[in-house]
Amino acid sequence: MIFVYIVAAILALFFGLQFFMIFSAKRAKGTKISGLTGKLKVLEKNGVKGMIYFYSPNCRACKIQTPIIKSLQKANKNVFDVDISNDMATARIFGIKATPTTITVRDGIIDQVYVGVKQQDIFEKFLMEKR
Secondary structure, three states, rough: HHHHHHOOOOOOOHHHHHHHHHHHOOOOOEEEEOOHHHHHHHHHHOOOOOEEEEEEOOHHHHHHHHHHHHHHHEEEEEEEEEEEEEEHHHHHHHHHOOOOOOEEEEEEEEEEEEEOOOOOOHHHHHHOOOO
């Protein structure tokens, strides 16, 4: 019987942490971004929209999402990828708690935060929108 309680507690903890990561990522929506450096600096400007994909080399889900992002990068100059193992400072600016996380930015403001693997058409729709 104690085994059942232990398993239930572990499952509750796992799903609780998942919920917390997604909830805290969604709170960032509408936040003005600042402090970006290098090629990402362009996303702070008005009239610019783009995406930042945060990944880690040893993340299994990232191995599925990365080819999707790479294909989007070929068609759009404002799609960026950030390896959090090499650039933790940028991940901190956005409050990244899990990988893969993709953030869409419009006019220097976080438009959406996507945690986990997402379909390519979700991102294509954002990139093709006029405003």
